[in-house]
Amino acid sequence: MMIKSRWVALSLVIVLLSVSLAGCSIGQSSQGEASHIVAMADVDAMPQHVQRAPRVVRDAYRFAAANPDALKQIPCYCGCGGMGHMSNYHCFWQESGQADTHALGCGICVDIAHDVQRGLALDRSLAAIRTQVDTDYSRFGPPTDTQPVAELAE
Amino acid sequence: MIESHSANESIEPNATGDLARWIAYLMSALLLVWAGYRFAEQWRRIFNLRPVEMHLWADAPQAGGWQTDRQRIPAGRPVHLTVHGVSGVHTFALAYTDVRHEQLIQPGSETTVDFVAPAPGRYVLYCTTWCSVDHWRMRTVIDVYDPDDADTPLTFLQSQPRYAVNVAPHALDMPHPGEVWPTTQPDTALGDALWAEFAANLSLQDAQAALDWPNASPAAVYAWLEAAGVGEPLPGDADQARWAMVAALWQQATTPAELAQGQALYQQNCVACHGEQGQGDGFAAAASPGYEPDLTDQRAAAGASPALTYAKIARGGMGTGMPNWGAVLTEDELWALAAYVQSFVYQPAQSVE
Secondary structure: OHHHHHHHHHHHHHHHHHHHHHHHHHHHHHHOOOOOOOOOOOHHHOOHHHHOOOHHHHHHHHHHHHOHHHHOOOOOOOOHHHHOOOOHHHHOEOOOOOEOHHHHHOHHHHHHHHHHHHHHHOOOOHHHHHHHHHHHHOOOOOOOOOOOOOOOOO | OHHHHHHHHHHOOHHHHHHHHHHHHHHHHHHHHHHHHHHHHHHHHHHHOOOEEEEEEEOOOOOOOEEEOOOEEEOOOEEEEEEEEOOOOEEEEEOOOOOEEEEEEOOOOEEEEEEEOOOOEEEEEEEOOOOOOOHHHOEEEEEEEEOOEOOOOOOEOOOOOHHHHOOOOOHHHOOOOOOOOOOOOOOHHHHHHHHHHHOOOOOHHHHHHHOOOOOOOHHHHHHHHHHHOOOOOOOOOHHHHHHHHHHHHHHHOOOHHHHHHHHHHHHHHOHHHHOOOOOOOOOOHHHOOOOOOOOOOHHHHHOOOHHHHHHHHHHOOOOOOOOOHHHOOOHHHHHHHHHHHHOOOOOOHHHHO
């Protein structure tokens, strides 16, 4: 009698445990959303014309301002290499720290910045993010002459 | 005696008996874990048929544009999308799929859209109603991942190199005046007649091969016709006759169906800035950061190959406010648009009559 009830209890616990484990893995795979918090500069620190821009543009400027080291290692494919840009960062901010108005009128610049932001949020390496940017945007035109990736210091 | 004997026995084999029992427990436990896991897998299959709940908020671009509660959905799963109107009036489509929502999303409204998540890849969800001067910023990316391989990086569905249309680096942003250009609108009907009469032995395919279509500009085609002496002696004004042949060649390279498709796309996506007739006088032109070129300008058109026009539309204007249409339109749609844009200067024969 004792043994029987112990058996039942044990098997119940095991079945529940394994089902809930499997259930957990299902829950995880259907989520997979970005979890890592990525730094963003304050909206108030943005120049007026950036503050007035659509939110996707505003957010790209804020992300670029807070993550220059990452974005300077990502090329831009909008064609701005022809006007001297060295990376996607320079579509948003000049070396002097002045905001560049270029990205206010650029779709590709903003899209690339958001892709980098999402990649960092998903904890992807900068090299992997750059490979993805190359794959996704090289169909539009030539890249900027951007330095190779050296991973960011933690 | 009997009692003590049994007591003795119960002490002796107890150690090995316990061990055997625990091994049996362990084996059974492992078996049960395995069975439980298999059961859960089946359960997961049933579970997968249930739709993924997803919410989409349609806000004016200024206030936030599209907002979603999830940026990733599993491929092949039904999606039950609830669309909430917040501000502005919008419709949307998911690029490269049949997922379209044509009913206007009004502020305060709530509608639902059901669709099946497409193959793994990155998809742009974009506004298809001109909602404001920042309409073109109404884009967001939905990642559709493989449920059995959720960690593989995703790429945009059509990532083949569009730039392979052989346009020189930075040519997209340079002025491209033709070395020669027509002074009046070329007469496509006359061109058709000349091709039929004087150059019947030259098929369109031959001409296209000789001209490296679609990389040749109209000016280059004109120069080729002149150098080869095609159709000569040409009747009347030889210059006009030759431009008529160029225009006819451009029209022969497209079809009425393709032009109609291009026109519909132009009306939906381009007219706000570029204007009804392509003269750069759309009602939103003043608000865009760049300038709208006059697409009816014969000299500029004479220097633009179909490939250049295609590549410009696909990539958009660098910093000019023209979006990269390659992210949302298919290759066929881009070629249709290019053909339609070029019909501003080389009109189909019936509209010239």
